Amino acid sequence: MTGQAIAMAVAAERAQDDPAARVAALFEAHHQRLYRLARRLSGSTEDARDLVQETFLRAARSPQSVPDGAPHEEAWLVRVLVNICRDRWRQLAVRRHHNPSLGSPTSTAHPESALIARRLIRQALEQLPPRRRAVLVLYELEGKPIPAIARLLGVSAVTVRWHLSIGRREMVKVLEGAVTT
Amino acid sequence: MRTIGDALRDADPLRDDPVLLPQDVQAIRRTILETARRDGHATAFWLQPLAVAAAVVTMIGVGLIAGHRLPAVSPVPGLHSQRTGIDRAGEPRQLQFATPGGTRIIWVLDPEFSLKETMP
Numbered sequence: 001m002t003g004q005a006i007a008m009a010v011a012a013e014r015a016q017d018d019p020a021a022r023v024a025a026l027f028e029a030h031h032q033r034l035y036r037l038a039r040r041l042s043g044s045t046e047d048a049r050d051l052v053q054e055t056f057l058r059a060a061r062s063p064q065s066v067p068d069g070a071p072h073e074e075a076w077l078v079r080v081l082v083n084i085c086r087d088r089w090r091q092l093a094v095r096r097h098h099n100p101s102l103g104s105p106t107s108t109a110h111p112e113s114a115l116i117a118r119r120l121i122r123q124a125l126e127q128l129p130p131r132r133r134a135v136l137v138l139y140e141l142e143g144k145p146i147p148a149i150a151r152l153l154g155v156s157a158v159t160v161r162w163h164l165s166i167g168r169r170e171m172v173k174v175l176e177g178a179v180t181t
Numbered sequence: 182m183r184t185i186g187d188a189l190r191d192a193d194p195l196r197d198d199p200v201l202l203p204q205d206v207q208a209i210r211r212t213i214l215e216t217a218r219r220d221g222h223a224t225a226f227w228l229q230p231l232a233v234a235a236a237v238v239t240m241i242g243v244g245l246i247a248g249h250r251l252p253a254v255s256p257v258p259g260l261h262s263q264r265t266g267i268d269r270a271g272e273p274r275q276l277q278f279a280t281p282g283g284t285r286i287i288w289v290l291d292p293e294f295s296l297k298e299t300m301p
Contacts, residue, residue: 023217027210035201045198052201053209060217121192140186141193168185175188 019063026063027056029070030077037078040137041085043126055081075152078134082153085130124174128167131155135163136171 034055038048058080059066066076125133134153138144139160146164150157201209276288 020214020217023213024210027213031206031209032200036195036199039194039198048198049201049205049209053212056209056213057216060213061220063217118192121188122194125189125192136185136189140189171185171188 019060022063022066023056023060026059026066026073026077030074031056033074034077034081037134037137037142038081040141041082041130041133043122051081051084054084058084071151075154078152079154082130082134085134089130120175121171124171127174128170132163132167132170135160136167139164 031052035048035052038051038055039045042048042051055077059077066073125136128136131153135149138149138152139146144152146157146160149160153160274290274292276290277285279285
């Protein structure tokens with residue numbers, strides 16, 4: 001075993017014993033990747049930052065529940081992030097139910113049509129349930145293959161294909177509705 | 182023909198905000214490390230049910246041992262009964278007891294009493 005490998009093994013062992021070191025290592029390894037996903041799933045940079053922080057806070061509160069190994073860690077963090085997204089989406093849905101004005105789109109009166117189009121697409125994406133949104137983002141924007149998405153989200157490949165198909169259809173419907181109104 | 186994928190790529194918010202800003206990274210790192218130092222040493226999730234089970238078994242054991250060692254007590258706490266009278270056959274027997282409120286009750290038991298005779 002080389003000196004570097006021994007040093008890495010010792011560092012990993014120390015991280016296992018010390019929760020703060022483990023969480024720090026998790027954060028260093030995954031925060032930018034998680035931010036990219038969070039930003040694509042949420043409507044603003046602030047929301048994305050909150051999502052990332054909340055995800056790592058859950059890891060910090062129970063570091064023993066985070067599995068070992070980078071791919072498992074990533075999958076755990078992505079699933080937690082999508083679940084937080086779902087919780088917020090449900091809360092927002094309840095608030096919208098009681099106060100329909102919350103559901104109205106934000107300002108679209110920007111003079112540039114390209115910006116309007118981009119905003120419409122983002123709003124259409126935001127209307128999808130979070131897991132479906134995550135599938136679309138991972139497939140269309142991150143270019144991940146379906147089996148990898150299935151592993152990441154802890155669902156079957158069939159479920160991923162189903163979310164992809166329904167998600168595309170729902171986006172088309174929302175975009176067509178937005179164009180005709 | 183434009184696909185949903187093309188539309189999503191055009192509207193990708195990472196074009197505007199590609200990375201988490203360094204000050205945000207520092208703030209998040211500080212918050213999660215504080216939380217990890219404070220809450221991260223919480224007991225393992227499987228230890229809690231184990232501790233509850235151990236406590237229940239201990240309580241049952243202590244109860245059983247105490248039950249065997251303590252003398253038998255009156256079935257009704259605070260009720261002190263006293264049997265008086267004469268045990269000789271044919272003579273009335275009394276059962277006296279005091280309620281917790283202090284009332285003394287005396288039952289006189291008739292040995293000649295027959296339930297059948299009271300029935301119509």
